[in-house]
Amino acid sequence: MRKVVREVSLSLLFTLAGVGCALAGDPTGVWLREGGKATVRILPCGGALCGTVASVRDPDSQAKVGQRVFYGMTPSGDDKWFGRAFNPDDGKTYSGAMTLSGDHLTTAGCVLGGLICKSVGWSRMR
Template sequence: MFRKMSLALAATLIMAGAACADPIEGSWKTQSGETATIGGGGSFSITLKTGKYAGKTIGSLKAAGDNKYAGSITDPANDKTYSGKATLSGTTLKMSGCVLGGLICKSQTWHKL
């Protein structure tokens, strides 16, 4: 009896841990059609999985509250790193990279796969 209850408790805890994953984690379709994966805990790493720069880590974000994230974004074409931010809305992630204190920004919209 004790063993069955222990197994049931362990299964519940494992499922609860999976359900607590941050919604930003997972695979995303970038605006240019590649696939990127966001994963981690506390600090989220962004890695391209398909395309010309597959395997390259292109950013790091931390939760800033209210489905917003802040950190750095790297352009894989020229390896320049910018101040980055992201806003999650359902299955859409709006990513931005800025220079000059946010004076000049470029943004993309990604969709969850």
Template sequence: MNRRLALAALLALAPAAASAGSPDPAGVWMRGDGNARVRIAACGDKICATNLWIGDTSGGESVGDRLVLTLAAKDGSTLAGTAYDPQRNLTYSMQMRVESQRLHTRGCILADMLCKSVTWSRAE
């Protein structure tokens, strides 16, 4: 469950997030624990975070799993909204703070009672 929350914490964008002046999380990111590499990019009219590589699949994560994000700018560096995980049919509340080389995500379920925060590094 924690790994799912970590991925959910990464994904949460929408076309509104891509507008001028909004933080842009697009790119490839490595999860802080080193166990996942994720690409954030447009997918149709949404933004998706897709697993490119998973080191330990025992937590239920697979290459190709994705989150469909619907986020809007909250301030100059933060996006907030939801992330939908179609593999598990779960929707998470999301908050994402974008820096040039770091991404800080927080994903929550169960009326924001169960949350997970993750820091990501931009992959080279």
């Protein structure tokens, strides 16, 4: 378990650090979750960014469409945003992070001050 936590933490750290030199990008738009099971729409809201479930592949998960899953995401350096992430599967809210690299977005939900994080990759929809 410690090895997994360490690998996830290091992966997130390197992902966040690796984009520090890039010019700030724009994460607004529609994003397809890796595996294709959902899309999320990220838009400005109240001076920050918010993300709402736009579609889901599973017919039994249609109630999740329209749920806000990222909110209060404010810039924290080039191509990085921090705020809150809601997991509709467990109903819990976590510290959240978004990192943009071209047409790839990585989101993460973290607990214990960022010690344990779970990240998900997204591809920009055209």
